[in-house]
Amino acid sequence: MKKTLLAPLIPFVLLTLIAEFLVRAGFVRAYLVPAPSAVLRAMIDSHAELLQALFATSVGSLAGFVMSALTGIAIAVLLSSSRGVQRAFYPYAIFFQTVPLIAVAPLLVIWFGFGIQTVIASAFVASVFPVIANTLSGILSTDPPLRDLFKLYGASPLVTLFKLRLPAALPQVFTGLRVSAGLAVIGAIVGEFIAGGGLGSVVETARTQQRIDKVFAAVLLASVLGLALFGLINLLSHLTLRRWHASEQ
Amino acid sequence: MTSSSSAGVEVQLQGVRRVFDNNRVVIAGMDLGVDAGEFLAVLGPSGCGKSTLLRMIARLSEPDSGQIRIEPNGERFETAFVFQDAHLLPWRNVLANAALPLELMGVAKPQRNEKARAVLDQVGLLDALDRYPAELSGGMRMRVSLARALVTEPRLLLLDEPFAALDEITRFHLDVQLRELWQRRGMTVIFVTHSVSEAAFLANRAVVLARHGGAIKLDRRLELPPVRDIELRGDPRLGQEMRLLLGAIEG
């Protein structure tokens, strides 16, 4: 356990020290890349503002992510019902993946207004597709012999869905959720660029003030948020799949 | 002690024909009769259609022409199927897995768990009820799969190379166990296998299919004692039957 926590810290510490040296020695200009110590100072000086922004972005991305999870799984279940339904509607699901979020965000503001509702919508758009794709894949790839088994004992398609196909799809659902978590944070921040609030607006304001140290501080916090969400999903996955999936042990 | 509910059914195939999508004729007009309570082994090279045959008998797929009759025609749940791999539900423990068929049939929890416990006892897994499939060995998983098949007290038991993925010792033990279970319950068993020695050891009748089209090359009542145990492995009569079967496959 100690090893898994310690190992990634070593490159981080090394990189930080190297970056600090490069900026102090003048190899890298401080207004282009801030020294880690400057970023730390910005974090301490603006900690109230940054914490409040972090909270706002957390709420936005978490809400958007939960929506993605529930909606994505529901859509995947609907798509799995028939080949025809899949062929007709799956391309539209792909649309969520391919549409450039930064182009859609201004539209979201027009529809939902300025406020956290748009941030949530943006987080949702950014993160729903991986849930749909992975859940659908999981549902459709159920072991044929197990499907035969259920058929043999007269189980209806609905019973088969809830007692076999959905539970069997859980590992893939979690894979989708893992990818989706990080995307929800990105989506929330893009939404904040346009609709205001949270870490997105801290980045935007700091940028116009040429406070690159503050920009880095905000971005770092956003990364930590993404990591935390990712870790949460991993924990949930471990707890749920612990006893039955070989990869979890 | 055989209970009447576990007595076997008679299976009749007439003119059964099955063609796959690519126009490959897998089974071309097969006639086959299986007596009630018979232990039939079906042998043949890979791709000869033995698995397809089994699935049609289980009503998991339909023949393109011809008919398959099961007498007496009871509820469909009287058929059980054991696959090549155990195929247990990894998110359920051993007890819940064994009880699954009854659960799907709508039997209440206390009753189905009681029956599941009884079959698991018969396959020697009574102290593993709380374990999960990931914690079990291959042989133990297969035994759970067997228990699951037997929990509905089926009158027709179909097995598709169930022990092929296991090591030889485990395989021997499971062969003996299966044979005992059959003797106790008296259901009709159709056992598809690659292994000539296994077919000879287990069955009282063996059928060898041709490489293509499912034609029956050999249909033989094995001349072996009714009790099959470890001793039989060294008995020359077993070797004789094996030679006959092998000859039919290769010839």
Added chain:
Amino acid sequence: MLLHRVQRRAFLKTAPALALLAACSKSTTLKLALNWKPEPEFGGFYAATFSKHGLAVDILPGGSGTPTVQMIGAGSVDFGIVSADEIILARSHGNDVVALFAVFQDSPTGIMAHASRNLTSIGDVLMDGTLALESGLPFARLLKRKFGFSHVKIVPSPGGDITSFLHDEKFAQQCYLTSEPIAARRKGASVKVFAVSEIGYDPYTTVLAVSGESLRKNPDRAKATVAAVREGWQSYLADPKAVNQQMHQLNPTMDLDTFAEVAEVQKPFIETEATRRNGLGTMSRERWEALIAQFKELGDISQTIPAEECFRLL
């Protein structure tokens, strides 16, 4: 990988060329980066005949958030368009950027509101409704200081887009007086504008700037560039038609009629008493000093910087 995307996006917004990779172009084609799409505010640059002064110049259009002041500092472009307040901030951070030619003598930044609200001064806008601002900008913070934001909802500036404005009567937004109000009037809205200079904040805008290092190494080249730019502006102010056509090809989102109207409306910002005396693009030390003092008061810079280092008249 996904987590780094956020970092990278913001990084690219503020430091487009990693200092380590910054390479001054060794070729003779100079790069001039605009901080917005080709519009009448840049007419003189497109009108300039650089070849006459022995120069080859590539004008690079920009957009929302183009970090021209950092691009100059990083050396990825030779010249860039910035505003005086950006120069002051940059210099206070150690980015040696120098102003050469100020197109807009007075800041065209302002706030646009719906006429139906019957507002009389810039402070009124902050009494009610929604106001879209780039809250990091100095004038925004000056507004906050002077009037407070407790009665108005502040949202991010839509960067030239007037859709939200048109849909909501109580929506006001930061704008260029020469740009968004015209577009809004064309869409049928009746607008009232307030110049930010009303609160005494008036930085030079659309300023041609260069890095101090480049200026020291190539003073003649800078001089020739400024001469060409000055001539270009003279030509454009006299007759903008041909260059408007050229810019419209590059930026079809603005129609030719609007180009003509904006070119006309912007003239009083460009041609003033000062430019009639000292030539187009002129700048004075007093104006720079006043701006620097405002920044010091706002707390955006910790120490006063010498005004004479911020600009050079060539």
